[in-house]
Amino acid sequence: MENLIALLVAAPLLGAAVLLCGGRRLDRAGHWIGTVLAAASFVVGAVLFTDMLGKGAEDRTLRQHLYSWIPVEGFQADVAFQLDQLSMTFVLLITGVGTLIHIYSIGYMEHDERRRRFFGYLNLFLAAMLILVIADNYLLLYVGWEGVGLASYLLIGFWQHKPSAATAAKKAFLVNRVGDIGLSIAIMLMFTTFGTFAFGPVFEATGDTSEGKLTAIGLMLLLAACGKSAQVPLQSWLGDAMEGPTPVSALIHAATMVTAGVYLIVRSGAVFNGAPDAQLVVVVVGAVTLLFGAIVGCAKDDIKKALAGSTMSQIGYMILAAGLGPIGYVFAIMHLVTHGFFKAGLFLGAGSVMHGMNDEVDMRRYGGLRKFMPVTFVTFGLGYLAIIGFPGLSGFFSKDMIIEAAFAKGGTEGWILGSVTLLGAAITAFYMTRVMLMTFFGEKRWQPDAEGHEPHPHESPKSMTIPMIVLAFGSVFAGGFFSLGDRFLHWLEPVTGHDHGHAPVSAATVTAATMVVLVIGVAIAWAMYGRRPVPAVAPRGSLLTRAARRDLLQDDFNHVVLVRGGEHLTRSLVYVDHTLVDGVVNGTAASMGGLSGRLRKLQNGYARSYAVSMFGGAAVLIAATLLMRAV
Amino acid sequence: MSFPLLTATAALPAIGAIATAAVPAARRTAAKWLALAVSLATLVLAGIVFARFEPGGDRYQLTESHAWIKDFGVRYELGVDGIGVALLALTALLIPFVILAGWHDADVLETNSSRWRPTQGFFALILMVEAMVILSFVATDVFLFYILFEAMLIPMYFLIGGFGDRAHSGSDENAAAQRSYAAVKFLLYNLAGGLIMLAAVIGLYVVAGSFSLSEIAEARANGSLDMATSTERWLFLGFFFAFAVKAPLWPLHTWLPNAMGEATTPVAVLITAVVDKVGTFAMLRFCLQLFPEASKWATPVILVLALISIVYGALLAVGQRDIKRLIAYASISHFGFIVLGIFAMTSQGQSGATLYMVNHGLSTAALMLVAGFLITRRGSRLIADYGGVQKVAPVLAGTFLVGGLATLSLPGLAPFVSEFLVLVGAFSAYPVVGIIATVGIVLAALYVLVLYQRTMTGPVREGIGGMPDLKVRELAVALPLIALLIFLGVFPQPLTEVVNPAVQHTMHDVQKKDPQPEVEAAK
Secondary structure, three states: OHHHHHHHHHHHHHHHHHHHHOOHHHOOOHHHHHHHHHHHHHHHHHHHHHHHHOOOHHHOOEEEEEEEEEEEOOEEEEEEEEEOHHHHHHHHHHHHHHHHHHHHHHHHOOOOOOHHHHHHHHHHHHHHHHHHHHEOEHHHHHHHHHHHHHHHHHHHOOOOOOHHHHHHHHHHHHHHHHHHHHHHHHHHHHHHHHOOOEHHHHHHHHHHOOHHHHHHHHHHHHHHHHHHOOOOOOOOHHHHHHHOOHHHHHHHHHHOOHHHHHHHHHHOHHHHHOOHHHHHHHHHHHHHHHHHHHHHHHHOOEHHHHHHHHHHHHHHHHHHHHHOHHHOHHHHHHHHHHHHHHHHHHHHHHHHHHHHOOOOOEHHHOOOHHHOOHHHHHHHHHHHHHHHOOOOOHHHHHHHHHHHHHHHOOHHHHHHHHHHHHHHHHHHHHHHHHHHHHHHOOOOOOOOOOOOOOOOOOOOOHHHHHHHHHHHHHHHHHHHHHHHHHHHHHHHHHHHOOOOOOOOOOHHHHHHHHHHHHHHHHHHHHHHHHOOOOOOOOOOOOHHHHHHHOHHHHHHHHHHHHHHHHHHHHHHHHHHHHHHHHHHHHHHHHHHHOHHHHHHHHHHOOHHHHHHHHHHHHHHHHHHHHHHHHO | OOOOHHHHHHHHHHHHHHHHHHOOHHHHHHHHHHHHHHHHHHHHHHHHHHHHOOOOOOOOEEEEEEEEEHHHOEEEEEEEOHHHHHHHHHHHHHHHHHHHHOOOOOHHHHHHOOOOOHHHHHHHHHHHHHHHHHHHHHEOEHHHHHHHHHHOHHHHHHHHHHOEOOOOOOOHHHHHHHHHHHHHHHHHHHHHHHHHHHHHHHHHHHHHOOOEHHHHHHHHHOOOOOOOHHHHHHHHHHHHHHHHHHOOOOOOOOHHHHHHHHEOHHHHHHHHHHHHHHHHHHHHHHHHHHOHHHHHHHHHHHHHHHHHHHHHHHHHHHOOOEHHHHHHHHHHHHHHHHHHHHHHOOHHHHHHHHHHHHHHHHHHHHHHHHHHHHHHHHOOOEHHHOOOHHHHOHHHHHHHHHHHHHHOOOOOOHHHHHHHHHHHHHHHHOHHHHHHHOHHHHHHHHHHHHHHHHHHOOOOOOOOOOOOOOOHHHHHHHHHHHHHHHHHHHOOHHHHHHHHHHHHHHHHHOOOOOOOOHHHHHO
16 A cells, blocks of 8 residues: 555656646647646545555554665665655645646636646646655655745746746745745754654654754744745745736645645644744744734735735644644644635635636726626635634634634733634634625626726636535535544544643633624624725725735835845945956966966967966976976 | 776777867868767766776776886876766766757857868867866876866867857957957966966975875875875965865856856856866865865865855856856856865765766756857847747746756755755754855855746747747757756765765765764763
8 A cells, every 4th residue: 555655746747747848749638637647646645545544543654665865874865755644634635626726727727828838837736745745754855845836936937928927936936945944954953963854763852852952943944834834924925926827826825835834843743842932933923924914815905815815814823723732733734624625715716706807806896796607606605604714614613723722822822822813813704705795796896908808707617616616515514524523633633642731711712702703804894895885996095004905015125125135235246256356366366476467468369378388387397396306 | 907998988088089180171060970979989988987886896996007207106097986986977978968069169160260170179179178087087196187187278278268159249359358368367267276286296296205196195094104284284275276276166266257158158068067076076085185184174264265155156146147157156156065065074065065066067067058059049148138038949948947946956856965965964064054055045046046037038028039949959968968967866876876985985084973963972
């Protein structure tokens, strides 16, 4: 059975290779090849999953050792896989949601002449993400980690002829690279501390080292997670990443990429458990991002960017939960899975709306679409109910658990975190209701596009609606299914461990509080966007709104400090190199042997003779010295 | 006596060079094919050397030794170790691509001069460089090495000065002047380094009474040759200076952007991917082996210079407006990594540095040669003259991207393996140094992706419209290099296998042991 693990990666990797190297003759079948191979990977995952269920909870981990990758004295990095319950959960999410997004893309990208390449990149994305979650050591994880970065670079910049897309892609890769510094240093620290960076040995040895070392490793891993999972302060790439085709957004936000950071932290639980200071930083990052994303999500009129803010915020929930330690690991992953369903559904729904509206993204130019796109409306609506935590739907269960866990952290910290998560839930209810109302309800505010085409909203083809329906099912039922009899908890506990914490209030109280903030959030949104007509042009808004529209000014900060500052630095360095370094070195040489004088006279055309004379001089010198020696 | 395989591997391209030069003026296409055939035959010989080399065997294998200048104990002494064999293989591998990529580089000179034979000369010079570089990787006599180290400047000088890049923004005269400046700057810098080395070589002979690497190293190891600390340091500095010019290390790097910018791209590849490697190779072989104590004494300063090279080279690459100069500065940054790995004096660092030499050769060749195909099409080296190439020439853009990704050390491609080893090796000995070096990871992504974005993406610019995609000859250059980058990224074992034992010898020479992991050290 364990020999099947490599197949998980091999199928999409083969797809990527074939589609990207195959050339035009595969144009007609390319999307099918890509989809079938993604589905094949899912089937392999399902087979392994069934096999895993048949075994006892303690011996479910499968290992496959392929070969020794970098055998250097004292350093061992292998290409070896490990499939346990945590990896399995990700494998099913990645391949399952990934396959649905493939199917959706067949319709969505139908008119794009580079569709084959698009599917090649999608397959590459899946393969990289799968390597990331089934690697059995940090260095191989790093390969998947950067592979995801590459695939996202290619996909965000898929419409490369648009300068904005190319810039967004570059930005995503660069910001992620900053995070990669963290991963590199973490691996190097593990190597110098434990002599290895394979999961098993590292986690076993965490008890033998100092808390300081673990804290350092933990913080570096967090830096890496911030990059991939778009957490403050490395979140700035996520909004721009909307430049990619919509299925890419669904893939990045739901099944791959941004979930990687959460995986990294939960996987490294043993390190974080021994480093409370690092955990504290993790929860702070999670809490800040949770609010940051939610606030940004409230202000955006671009439907995809509003959803992007929402993703940031929801991942903030997961990071926060992961930072709580064993109290939160399971719920971080559970929310990750349910979020995978509804966020993929929401993005595909948004793509379906855009598809019917001449690629318009401004929600102020939507309105009243529910009559024209019934399937999109219903599936998007279910995703909406799930994300705000409507009772009985997926998000209700998973988010509620995180809020409870936050309180259960105990002490003042618990109260603060609990309140932040509740506040986040209220804002979530607000901005998602806003999206829903602006898009599907109210008056038509449609406007012709730049070329003067009137929009004719229509429902999308089956290849697009079927994946949306499937995801809607997941959005509705997954949470309940996982929570019934604590299924998900029992499934993951052997890997992540679990701790109930010290809840200061009862679970029922937390749920009630959650319901109250939910109603408040929805009510405010309705008062602002449901009761009154939505202006087709955005009002000026308060200072906070304007800042939030600009992603709370982080880009402006980056631009002034990093971009401008960097440009000045490199330009002045170019000048320094040309005049100072070159000049000083030549000058020093001149004082010793007239080198610069020769250099200056080069333009006169005597260059060759100088060189020859110098070389001749060297020859004479050699001969003379040898002769002297002989005599 | 066994067949002198190493001599044959070096002699073949040398003889081939003479034969190529002798091809009649009218038969220049034949000269090209002859040069290509010779380079391929050399590759076969190098392959045999690689295959015959036993990783677990003696330190130096396939040895040859003949008296040469008896009076001074100069011997023609050859032998190859794991580091030399890796670089020898790299050299033999790259030359056919260099020749193939430069297939038409000399054509333009044919039209206006009938007396000298530029095509024949161009390819003969390339083969001559190959012969000298190969011999320098296997020379185990210090004097023999020195002669080659200097002699290879001559063909390189003519390749840079005589066959410049035609894609020049200035007038023809201006271009000729800049080319000439670049060639002479290259020559003078390297000659200056060489002269100082010469003094050190003679000094070494005075002290040791021999030029034989193995004899001196042995005498040093068993204590029969005792050098005064100051003598050793001076001699070390003499050698190191020459190698640091060639490598090149900050602040002695300024000749490289000129030389790589003005030379045609295949020659630029020859400079940075092949000839410069002799510098870093020689640091490992001569500096560390002959002067272990002085090497350790100088380590702090050298590490700082390496760090400056890494960061400074990368920042300057970001600021370049000329594609070729950008790649040149990127190379300076990469040479910083190589030197860092060598002087970290850990197994991972030195294995990493050796792999880095090979991988940097492959990645720079891929990026630079494809950049050359691009530049030839548009007739400009300025980044600003490009835009939207991927729309009209997707294969060219794709191969360029892979070359770029290799340059930024993407995991899965060969350079990642070596860069990570260097980082880990440096970090385990000097944590702060390792951390600063990781900045290079981000900066490399910056200069590569900015270059790609400005040239390949966006709307199709004027002058790019009808650009043809890669042709068969060009694909024959780009695709095998990419395949190798992927193969060695996924499965570097064939290289690590030969390199590891050699690195252990060097570690033994400098009497350094790897730092123990903290957890084990505590037990």
